[in-house]
Amino acid sequence: MLKGLIFDLKRFAVHDGPGIRLTVFFKGCPLKCLWCHNPEGIQAGVQVVSKENRIGSRVVACRMEEVGLSYTVDQLIKEIEKDVLFFDDSGGGVTFSGGEPMMQPDFLEAVLKRCREMEIHTAVDTSGFTTLETLKRITGLTDLFLFDIKLIDNEDHKFCTGVSNKQILTNLKWLSKQNKQVIIRFPVIPGFTDSQANINRLKQLTDRFENINHIALLPFHNIAAGKYERFGMKNTFDDEPSMNQEQLLPLKADLEAHNLKVTIGG
Numbered sequence: 001m002l003k004g005l006i007f008d009l010k011r012f013a014v015h016d017g018p019g020i021r022l023t024v025f026f027k028g029c030p031l032k033c034l035w036c037h038n039p040e041g042i043q044a045g046v047q048v049v050s051k052e053n054r055i056g057s058r059v060v061a062c063r064m065e066e067v068g069l070s071y072t073v074d075q076l077i078k079e080i081e082k083d084v085l086f087f088d089d090s091g092g093g094v095t096f097s098g099g100e101p102m103m104q105p106d107f108l109e110a111v112l113k114r115c116r117e118m119e120i121h122t123a124v125d126t127s128g129f130t131t132l133e134t135l136k137r138i139t140g141l142t143d144l145f146l147f148d149i150k151l152i153d154n155e156d157h158k159f160c161t162g163v164s165n166k167q168i169l170t171n172l173k174w175l176s177k178q179n180k181q182v183i184i185r186f187p188v189i190p191g192f193t194d195s196q197a198n199i200n201r202l203k204q205l206t207d208r209f210e211n212i213n214h215i216a217l218l219p220f221h222n223i224a225a226g227k228y229e230r231f232g233m234k235n236t237f238d239d240e241p242s243m244n245q246e247q248l249l250p251l252k253a254d255l256e257a258h259n260l261k262v263t264i265g266g
């Protein structure tokens with residue numbers, strides 16, 4: 001039976017597309033971004049890690065926990081159905097995120113089909129790193145793509161994410177040709193993605209697409225620091241403070257002056 005591996009369901013999400021949404025986090029991602037906020041989503045299989053219960057700074061209990069839960073299509077649809085009233089009232093729907101949802105294409109396609117049958121709005125939040133063949137399978141079933149663009153220079157992209165951006169840019173171009181609704185998500189990472197050279201190349205990229213003109217700026221935050229420790233991963237941004245929205249206003253104004261619609265935070 002077809003199953004998908006999910007590591008979290010976030011209800012009442014308001015930053016992952018229009019309205020109130022259920023965000024479904026798929027386990028597994030082909031990238032390893034230095035700043036990943038969901039490091040528990042990178043490894044494709046179930047992981048067993050310790051979970052500490054604390055009172056203040058004192059550990060009062062410690063137990064092992066499995067990260068990654070297997071769902072059949074019916075089981076996930078049941079979870080989605082619980083929130084349909086909220087979707088209807090708010091113009092919301094379901095967002096498939098991760099990790100990288102297109103790493104589980106059969107399961108994603110099957111769930112998207114069921115959502116389409118139920119007339120539920122769907123968004124796919126993607127790194128864009130997938131084959132064109134997989135992208136084609138889900139494009140017609142998806143209402144909105146939240147498409148991450150991080151670094152335009154390929155060598156910088158490889159250094160920060162572990163993969164080339166060539167296929168990502170090809171896929172974005174293809175989505176544009178299909179006239180799909182796409183919001184570019186741009187993580188603003190101090191010292192990495194926020195250089196003027198990268199911003200200028202981001203503007204040049206959007207110039208190539210008449211129908212892709214909305215950029216969501218995602219400010220760096222370090223809320224994942226505890227997760228890195230739990231999963232035994234190195235946190236490159238240990239000492240980096242989170243950014244606030246005001247710090248992004250100059251960049252927002254710069255991009256808006258380039259005739260782009262710019263939102264902050266999703």
Ligand code: SF4
Nearest residue numbers: 029031033036099127
């Ligand atoms: S693409 Fe997203 S989920 Fe994957 S490593 Fe990068 S930030 Fe994390």
